[in-house]
Amino acid sequence: MNFGSLVGHSPGVSESAVDRLTADDDLFVRMDVILGLPVVNQTLWRFPGTVDVDAFASLADKLRRGRLSRLVATHRGPGRAHWRYTPDAGHFSVQTEPVPVGEEERWGRAQADADLDIENGPAWRLVVARTADDAAVLVSLVISHVIADGGTGAVAVLEAVHGLDYTPGTAPGPVSNVVDAADLLWTAGKTAIRMARASRSGPPASPARVTGRPAPDTDVAAAEIAPNVTILIPVADFRSAAESRGGTDNSLFAALMVGVLERCGRVSPGDIVPVSLPVSSRTPDDRRANATSGATAFVAVSADRYEDLSAVRSACKDAYNRLAANSGKVAQRAVVLQALNASLTRRLAANVTTPLCLASNVGPVPAEFATLGTGEPAALSIRAVTATDDPRNLRDRKGGISGWLALGADDVMFSVSSLDPVRIPDAATLRDLVTAELEAWGLHGNDWGA
Numbered sequence: 001m002n003f004g005s006l007v008g009h010s011p012g013v014s015e016s017a018v019d020r021l022t023a024d025d026d027l028f029v030r031m032d033v034i035l036g037l038p039v040v041n042q043t044l045w046r047f048p049g050t051v052d053v054d055a056f057a058s059l060a061d062k063l064r065r066g067r068l069s070r071l072v073a074t075h076r077g078p079g080r081a082h083w084r085y086t087p088d089a090g091h092f093s094v095q096t097e098p099v100p101v102g103e104e105e106r107w108g109r110a111q112a113d114a115d116l117d118i119e120n121g122p123a124w125r126l127v128v129a130r131t132a133d134d135a136a137v138l139v140s141l142v143i144s145h146v147i148a149d150g151g152t153g154a155v156a157v158l159e160a161v162h163g164l165d166y167t168p169g170t171a172p173g174p175v176s177n178v179v180d181a182a183d184l185l186w187t188a189g190k191t192a193i194r195m196a197r198a199s200r201s202g203p204p205a206s207p208a209r210v211t212g213r214p215a216p217d218t219d220v221a222a223a224e225i226a227p228n229v230t231i232l233i234p235v236a237d238f239r240s241a242a243e244s245r246g247g248t249d250n251s252l253f254a255a256l257m258v259g260v261l262e263r264c265g266r267v268s269p270g271d272i273v274p275v276s277l278p279v280s281s282r283t284p285d286d287r288r289a290n291a292t293s294g295a296t297a298f299v300a301v302s303a304d305r306y307e308d309l310s311a312v313r314s315a316c317k318d319a320y321n322r323l324a325a326n327s328g329k330v331a332q333r334a335v336v337l338q339a340l341n342a343s344l345t346r347r348l349a350a351n352v353t354t355p356l357c358l359a360s361n362v363g364p365v366p367a368e369f370a371t372l373g374t375g376e377p378a379a380l381s382i383r384a385v386t387a388t389d390d391p392r393n394l395r396d397r398k399g400g401i402s403g404w405l406a407l408g409a410d411d412v413m414f415s416v417s418s419l420d421p422v423r424i425p426d427a428a429t430l431r432d433l434v435t436a437e438l439e440a441w442g443l444h445g446n447d448w449g450a
Contacts, residue, residue, distance in 0.1 A: 018176055019169030020080040021072065023334035024290040028146040029072060029081070032118060034342050037397070038387045039145035041153055042112045044230075045370075045378035046104065046448065047137040052374075053094055053128050056139060059372060060092030060126045062160035067287070068148060069168070072118045079181035080338065083289075085168035089147070091122035095129035104131065104138060104449035105427075109228070111140035112385045123147045139372065145384065149290045150362065151280045154369060161373040169287075184338065191335045207298045209272045210356060223391040223421035229431045230381040231438065232411040233445035241441045247309025249412070250277075250361050252441070253405045255312045257359045258299050259437040260416060260430075264423040266356070266400055271301045276358040277319055295319035306440060354386075354399030354419050362406040362413075370408060381448040382406055383415045391421040414438075414445070 032038035073084035124143040242252035297319035399419030418424035
């Protein structure tokens with residue numbers, strides 16, 4: 001995703017335009033409000049201690065007047081919710097209590113666990129703190145996935161750094177709501193008919209074959225909620241490891257994720273793992289909160305991937321070639337779901353699972369994003385957190401691991417989170433798995449908090 005190419009445009013809107021939630025936005029609303037599985041995106045920055053903490057107040061003010069300044073507004077009866085624009089959507093604070101040395105990662109996780117409210121605010125929080133030894137300034141930005149996916153959040157930050165204006169949409173009137181409700185029901189009905197006709201031919205056979213499953217009766221009460229480990233790897237080392245095996249940054253990333261999954265015992269040699277590869281569909285002047293499609297690469301758990309990445313690279317290429325067809329099916333389901341009530345949603349989502357292996361490649365990080373306009377580049381950690389308070393919710397959704405890769409000027413940020421509290425119950429276990437997998441590729445790095 002080239003975020004820099006999407007900045008410099010002023011997302012215009014006519015005076016009478018209403019910004020309504022898309023079907024993708026609505027999916028995250030339902031995960032939050034109905035299923036109790038809210039998703040939160042977080043970026044952490046670790047700046048040198050020389051950076052002025054007060055300088056971030058201006059950035060926060062611009063964010064509160066930008067594309068993140070929105071909350072979900074609903075109305076009685078059927079129809080899509082709309083965005084209510086208000087500075088109350090965001091919260092900014094400078095923490096007076098210094099962060100103890102060695103507790104940086106714990107501090108970051110505590111920020112991700114702070115309450116967010118997509119209807120009343122705040123739906124995002126920007127928090128700044130100093131370490132106790134004054135060696136570093138820490139910045140955390142957490143955003144509800146309803147309000148913004150990773151791409152939207154990054155563009156919002158870049159717009160704030162550049163001081164670009166954002167024109168808010170307007171509140172709908174009764175006539176607008178009636179017209180929208182009719183359109184939603186008509187669209188959902190037509191989509192459901194198309195889906196029914198397409199299903200008569202039967203779904204295509206999936207090459208995925210996975211032997212490991214989480215034990216449904218395993219007690220996970222003591223497990224951490226989606227623990228994360230972020231390692232910063234020298235760019236030259238990472239690219240050398242990929243290129244020497246006939247691979248790319250992306251194929252090495254996918255192989256690393258499959259390796260961590262194998263090491264935790266979730267998959268076995270001979271399995272074919274579906275690796276979810278998020279792809280941004282964002283365009284200039286795009287006002288959507290969520291604009292991401294998903295490709296699926298079918299990667300074999302084979303020991304020869306450590307010597308030759310060509311099979312993984314081919315699997316990723318095939319996934320992107322299939323993207324249009326697969327995205328259409330997912331989009332159709334989302335359109336129909338948006339027209340259903342909460343009770344039906346709960347029934348349909350009873351057996352929904354979270355991804356076994358998600359690998360989100362952020363791509364090159366623009367300097368303005370890494371520096372937040374301070375002129376000093378920071379060490380980054382990027383991740384998403386499923387902010388449930390009950391690890392059983394994660395166990396029952398049968399998820400595996402999620403990862404993020406970002407290319408900085410000097411380091412590759414490799415971030416992995418566990419959605420399997422049975423096999424990866426805490427950050428210490430995850431760190432051992434990630435470290436061992438990196439060593440198998442001759443790679444080493446530093447923790448984000450180090």
